Amino acid sequence: MKAASTLRAKLLRHVIVPLALTWLIGALLALAVARYFTQQAFDRALLDDAYAVASHVRHAEDGGITLGLSSVEMGNLLFDQNENLYFAVYQDDGRLLAGHAGLALPEGARSAVTPFFTETPFQKLLLRAVVLGRSKPAHFTVVVAQTTRVQDRLFERLLFISLVPQLLLVIWLAWWLRRAIQNDVQPLMDLERAVAQRDVRDLTPLAISSRTLDVQKLGESINALLHRIEQSVRGQKEFAGNVAHELRTPLAGIRALAEYGLTQSDPQVWREQLRSIAQSQERASHLIDQLLALALAQEAQQVLQPQALALDEVVRDSLMRHLHRADALGVDLGVDFAQGLNAPVILAQRALLEGALDNLIDNALRYGVPTDGGPRHVTVALSQPEAGAVCLSVIDNGPGITDAQREQLLQRWAQGSAGEALKQGSGLGLAIVSEYARILGAQLSMSRPASGPGLQVSLRLALQPSVG
Template identity: 30%
Template sequence: MTRSWWGRVPGLHPGSRSLHRHLLLWLLLPQLVLWAAAAFVTYNLAQRYADQVIDAAQYTASKALARQIKPIGNGLLIDFPRAAQDILEADPDDRIYYTVSTPPGQFILGNRKLPPPPEIASPRLGQPYFYNGTMTEAGQEMPVRVAAQYLRYGEVDQPQLMLVQIARGRASREQLARRILLDTALPLSVLVALMSMIVWAGIRAGLAPLARMRALVEDRAPNDLAPLELEAAPREVHALARAINTLLGTVHQSVSSQRRFVSDAAHQLRTPLAGLKSQTELALAEASDPALKARLQRVHDSATRSAHLVNQLLTLARAEPESGLAQGHARVDLVKLAAEPAAELVPRARQAGIDLGFEDQVGAPLFVLGNALLLREALVNLIDNALRYAGRGANVTVRVRALAGQAQVEVEDDGPGIAPADRERVFQRFARATNAGDGCGLGLAIVREIAERHAGSVTLEGNAPRGLRVLLRLPLAGSSSN
């Protein structure tokens, strides 16, 4: 058993979604991951730069505060006016806390709640130390960033250390980092969205040849095996088109062989069947024994049905798209084309006890683009079916009318009709709705084949109060691309 690696990756099997969505997912997912990584890196860089800027400001403030404390002998003179203190504590949302102490913890002034610096065996004098900590403010724990520096005071023979600390809440730093992130992420998001739109448009344009190929395949008839043409398509699509064309060529050869066999067999059978029919007619004229005459009549009827079947097979072969006869189209007057077979079949209708009539509801030529021989064959088949199955005493009417952009031929009878469940099935080859009559089940299949070759359609409808109406619709000349 052959297994694909797609089956081992959940949700990534290309058959589970369209190729467009699959490519879009694979192209947009890395963009989203990179966008998230860029946002994370940007936020951390913003925090680091904010720390550097605010740390520098805190270091400057700690030096300014240290200058206000002047050593006098073994003591200290604190020159820290109230105005300077108010400046430090002016912003209630981003307050600056300070502490001056002499190690090992003798408090001099400021806030006693600042976190102590980490233990340093030999602190460097006048150099800043920065660290994070927490302090309690109004009963709540608050993270702070602290700048500390050690200073020396006192006599030379009795030096002492003084610790100056400046602390500031981290809210301003995080706010600054978020602003930097927002100012960076917003244009980055716009660029990602714009890139996603470009990627979407690029995928759509790149897959357009596949859409055109799909349209070429979907729009063609089931028996149209002509090669696909994609001259302007990319190389990858050319490879797919060549593979499909190879398959179509193989199928075409197989179907053509079968059709040639049917056509050749039908041609070979026409002559002996015609001879058999003539001989049985002569034998019937000369036979006097009733039993022998009945047997000869059955042979004659069988020969007649076989000859009709052969003629229908030949007509079906001519209607196929590969037939040269099916390709030649010209402007044809459908009114005249329908009137001729209706008039020619009047003697046969009278012999069968059927009233055959023709109605021209146009009053002028009604031109369609098509093959006159094939269209005539389709009309003959429709009238022939009505005469075969309507029954003695029935009325058959051939009617031509013009609709919006279409010409319509109706063959209407008041015979037994066809049940609605069988009206689509009878268009299949060798399918019959009844065992009555001597038809072979190819008439309506031939009509549909010819109608499709002319971009038209054929449908069956009930005819109130009883009977059947067959509608053959063809595009008017100039309204079709055929």
């Protein structure tokens, strides 16, 4: 398996390789352009020499043409202290009129449009030549060629002057980029080292470098994750501690009842003990459900997503879950929807809303026992106290609570006088409702019902804005 490259190596490759290729292509293009214009300058001088030679072609006495320059005059005309120049003048029929006999007319020159520039061999040298055709005083062709030593040396110097400084500049730029990239990725490497060296039990926030915004955001995201993990671990520890602490008593009671029953031989005693065991098991199951509900509340903000809920449907489903129990207890369980409140819709987590409503109905069925022994009734009411809000209330006609008890009952493991008298519950119901209300963004309130004695617990929820 091929080893993965480091981020620094990838950045260097992705920056330096395109930079080097761009420099190389640019340098080659610049050299090609410089070579082209340099060649144009030399070719212009070579063409001027060809015109000078052609200007000295005259009519001869026999009716033909002749070159009106001596060899000395021609040497002065084509003098160059750095290059060797050669010439040849050809008549229209291809015969050499004057010049160097070995300097042949280049192939293709006869049919080409003049002036025509090309390379031609002469005396084991490759010369730069120009072919110039003239029609006066008669048709003839002039070939002038020269060596390219100066031109080659000039191009070599141009190549050196152009490439070497740019190459040094690219090397310096690559060195600077390497240092800059190293400095830029150093906070990321420090963050990686800090995470790698962190103990599994250490969930404290990491030190975040503010040198680069991306690394800062990454560090903040990691710290936010550590915070969520810490909350989850704390919740799990608290849940485990609560379970261990609270289940110890009912389990010990169940064991004691069973051991006592085993020591008796009377079937009636066995029946009473089994009935007590069943009641203790029911209380333990209820306690476990309450503890699981608290654990759900601590995870709901990260796990459960809000959704549009029809509040009347949630109320109907909750009533159906508790209707059988209410009938068994002789409680009149019903609903009361305010007039004009048509299918209110809220944005909330369904599990939390149902959990809050189930706990409120369960509390009302447990503790809403009238002190005068009269008939019991529990009502789930929906009203609209103001535009954009709906109030979900659970009302019973029990003994109610005092003003001093309202804040106390929102704490975990706190029970009211009815719960202590009935020896039921664990003191978690209203604490769960309070936690759910906080996550739902609802306002929890407890008051005396307008219809008489009892307790009214209300959740004020925001309606979902209507579309259109």
